Amino acid sequence: MPRFFRHISASAFQFGLNQALGVVMFYVLSRGLDRDLFGELNWALAVSLTAFTLLGAGLDALVVKRIAAGEAAAPLLRLYHRHVGWVGAAAYALLFIASMEFPAFFHEHLFLLGIALAKTLLFQALPYKQLAAGKERFGILMKMSIGSALAKTAAFLCCWFTRQWDVRLVMGIFIVSDLAEWLISRYEGKKLLEREPVRSAQNYLSLLKTALPQAGTVLFSSALARFDWIFIGLFVSAAKLAEYSFAYKAYEVCSLPLLAIAPLLVPAFARGAAIDRNRLIRLELSLAWATVLCLNLLWTPVVDPLTGGMYGAVNAKTIFLLSLALPILYQNNFLWTLHFAEGRLRWILVTFACSFAVNVLGDVLLIPRWGNEGAAGAFLAAIVLQTLMYQKDILENGWWTQAICALSAAGAALATAGIANVWLRLFIASASYIIGLILTRRLRRDDLVYMSSHPQPPASVSRIQYRDDR
Numbered sequence: 001m002p003r004f005f006r007h008i009s010a011s012a013f014q015f016g017l018n019q020a021l022g023v024v025m026f027y028v029l030s031r032g033l034d035r036d037l038f039g040e041l042n043w044a045l046a047v048s049l050t051a052f053t054l055l056g057a058g059l060d061a062l063v064v065k066r067i068a069a070g071e072a073a074a075p076l077l078r079l080y081h082r083h084v085g086w087v088g089a090a091a092y093a094l095l096f097i098a099s100m101e102f103p104a105f106f107h108e109h110l111f112l113l114g115i116a117l118a119k120t121l122l123f124q125a126l127p128y129k130q131l132a133a134g135k136e137r138f139g140i141l142m143k144m145s146i147g148s149a150l151a152k153t154a155a156f157l158c159c160w161f162t163r164q165w166d167v168r169l170v171m172g173i174f175i176v177s178d179l180a181e182w183l184i185s186r187y188e189g190k191k192l193l194e195r196e197p198v199r200s201a202q203n204y205l206s207l208l209k210t211a212l213p214q215a216g217t218v219l220f221s222s223a224l225a226r227f228d229w230i231f232i233g234l235f236v237s238a239a240k241l242a243e244y245s246f247a248y249k250a251y252e253v254c255s256l257p258l259l260a261i262a263p264l265l266v267p268a269f270a271r272g273a274a275i276d277r278n279r280l281i282r283l284e285l286s287l288a289w290a291t292v293l294c295l296n297l298l299w300t301p302v303v304d305p306l307t308g309g310m311y312g313a314v315n316a317k318t319i320f321l322l323s324l325a326l327p328i329l330y331q332n333n334f335l336w337t338l339h340f341a342e343g344r345l346r347w348i349l350v351t352f353a354c355s356f357a358v359n360v361l362g363d364v365l366l367i368p369r370w371g372n373e374g375a376a377g378a379f380l381a382a383i384v385l386q387t388l389m390y391q392k393d394i395l396e397n398g399w400w401t402q403a404i405c406a407l408s409a410a411g412a413a414l415a416t417a418g419i420a421n422v423w424l425r426l427f428i429a430s431a432s433y434i435i436g437l438i439l440t441r442r443l444r445r446d447d448l449v450y451m452s453s454h455p456q457p458p459a460s461v462s463r464i465q466y467r468d469d470r
Contacts, residue, residue: 017142019256021149026249028156030242030307032165039238041170042245044111046229048119055087056126080127088123092116114171122148122178128189140188148181227356228375231363236371244372246307247315250299251322254291255329281334281398286442288327289405293412293433294426295323301422321376325383327405331398332383335390347392355386401442408436 030038099106099113106113125144132140155173159165229248233241299319304312339348362378370377391399412432419425437443 018145018149019253021146021153023249023253025149025153025156026246027306028153028160029170030246030311032156032160032163033170035239035242035310037167037238039233039240039242039245040109041111041115043229043233043238043241044109044115045119046226046233046245047112048116050226050230051091051116052088052119052123055091055123056084080130081124084123084126088120092120110167111171114168115174118171118174118178121175121182125182125185128185131189144185144188145181147184148177151177151180227359228363228367228379231367232372232375236367240372243311243315244318244375246311247318247322247372247376250295250303250319251326254295254323254326281331282401282442284330284334285327285398285401285405286437288330289409290430290433292323292326293409293429296320297413297426297429298422315372318372318376321373321380325380327402328380328383328387331402332387332390334398335387339390347389351386351389354389355382358382358385404440404442405437408433408440408442411436 029041033041095113095116129144132144152173155177156170159169159173229241229245232244296319300312300316302312303315306312336348339345359378359382362381363375366374366378368374412429415432416425416429419428434443
């Protein structure tokens, strides 16, 4: 079995377990807190995670790439750790001062100060996680994150069963769990470090300079990921944000296979691993459109009973628009990785800037009129534009597969529209979709053979190829 596909198993298990715990925690919070509090909690999480992603300045992906390419890990980690330590402490200090200057704002957004503290602590764990990712030690990476997820999920389940919900208690659970994740990551990460001398501060400045194009990319990608949440929370209502965040969480959960694959692509492409990229993108898109089909068939019949009618039918149009972004996101991540592995950071930055502008403009124009559906539509438009721009100079083209899979999924859904039983409809639609992919050769007999027994050629035989070979 190729090394890449062996790592998918470890990465998939790690992300699958984390996402399963995250789904349970998210569901429990959505049922335990009223819509306004749930919306405020998600707004605080969106602001905090966006802020600390920006403060990371793109060093995370750069560190993974350099470690995967064989650069000494210890000097990189010392510099990166110094960065997150000082920047994280300074950012939270400024936020705390702001809370004393503007108490009314922080009283309205009552979760912000506590959640920001939790994410400041979690920010300190990033260097060690990137070290494990760069070295492709996914078992250790799982140890770093699973303890916090287990603790949070268990604590919120206790709150749910005992019906003891309190704002301070919720914030306390986040703070203690993220502190534990930092300490565990530090302990596990230090065991991976080589003993090397500390280098001068000039290396830190050099590292920052190298990461500047990536920092711009992080700026736009982070804002793109959560701008709609922040905008809805500020200018619409916390209750509408609760609805949108529930649909968006479902969209994120459905991207679980991508989350399992994505961390493997940068190290694999950076070291020139031999991967049949056309086969990989074809299989990814086939899986993505299967997810779109199943998600839309099951959404209202399953989610409404689970949430007491709070987040199902009201989000049907929103989840449809978000689900259409899933296959585009698979192709997007694949193309981004090819550009990043070859150091084309300027084009990545330009692409993110354009897609961010489209997303902001779309949110400003569409959310006031169409609410959550407008936010989902703006996000979809931004992802489509971003992916089209990433296609520049890359030989692998997944658009034909996108079209075939989309038509197969749409045909399966329309052909089974008259079936009343949702589970019978799901079974027949899924079978019809798979048959369509086999007939159009999107799925082939040798795909399974390749993933299970294809030999791993030397790393030097495969290089990322562009139309203009610089």
